[in-house]
Amino acid sequence: MTAPSPAPQAGSRPLLNRRLAAFGTTIFAEMSALAVATGSLNLGQGFPDTDGPAEIAEAAARAIRTGHGNQYPPGPGVPELRTAIAAHQQRFYGLGYDPDTEVLVTAGATEAIAAALLALLEPGDEVIALEPYYDSYAACIAMAGATRVPVTLRPRDGAFRLDLDELRAAVTPRTRLLLLNTPHNPTGTVLTAAEMGAIAELAVERDLLVVTDEVYEHLVFAGAAHVPMASLPGMRDRTLTISSAGKTFSFTGWKVGWAVGSPALVSAVRSAKQFLTYVSSGPFQYAVAEALALPDAYYADFLAGMARKREILSAGLAAAGFEVYAPAGTYFITTDIAPLGETDGIDFCRRLPERCGLVAIPNAVFYDDKEAGRTHVRWAFCKKDEVLEEAAARLRRL
């Protein structure tokens, strides 16, 4: 083991600026390193252990071989992909977008989120985000100089739910934007049509922009349904919808994402995006255009496979004594460790690899209100069935 090197300094001033100093290293880096060091099964970071469709991988290889996207693609994305994204919104949600003025291709959903917040916020603006939140949200809001105002999803009847009164009370004259994520990582909550309708009414009434992160739009299990915010009355032109190929097609390393919205919103976001990456993932853009056009059977089989995996891991967690919050969407399960006599998820996750050879993520790191998530732990089930069966066997050692 080498000692950590001291934080670099220029004179007496820390090099890392105040906006970012609070964030440290993402929990995923720490836990994935722990998984490797201990030879544990990694149910922490949410990446699949099986690649997406072979014909889509082949399409990427073909694009490289035939010189498609090997040089800087157009700033907004290649036309084939922008057209495919617009067709996808029409096919699944009946929403029409102009591929030339209303679609922007980004380096994953991550860049779309960053560019949106950097473009749309002034310092001092408030952003309401549902907590627990995806870890890049807080950092990007901070980089934009804005203030995050969390509204906490709390367990009710076996799922994490939004308190609409709490949401309404969080809006102030400084609120500029609601940053939503449904299906929701890490809780697996899918906001209902009634909840989405109430949020839309609030956004119209208080004249708020809505940025929605819908990367799990195709991972919604039977009994729930994904309602795109942009489909609700008064919302089309105040909503920037963000998604990505990573989760839907199991190619998280390709980093092809997108944002769709009104020409004014998309052009604002493009202003920031052009100075972040400018462009990215050239050949992969052509392959994702083909992926989006895959027949309904692809999407149905993907969902059915994940539903089966959800059952394997849920059963293993329940048998080991965890309280399991059955996810309505995403490929994550949030559990409560309190029934095991545990009181601290961070401590539990740090000890888990040596106790039973598994890695999970403590939800507390996704909260401002650490108390609210203290005993919650997230498990990813986007892994081979046999890996999940083995994880279930290891859980019995606890």
Ligand SMILES: *Cc1c(COP(=O)(O)O)cnc(C)c1O
């Ligand atoms: C994985 C994930 C992202 C990032 O998507 P990329 O396309 O890999 O950048 C964004 N939001 C949520 C909620 C995620 O889980």
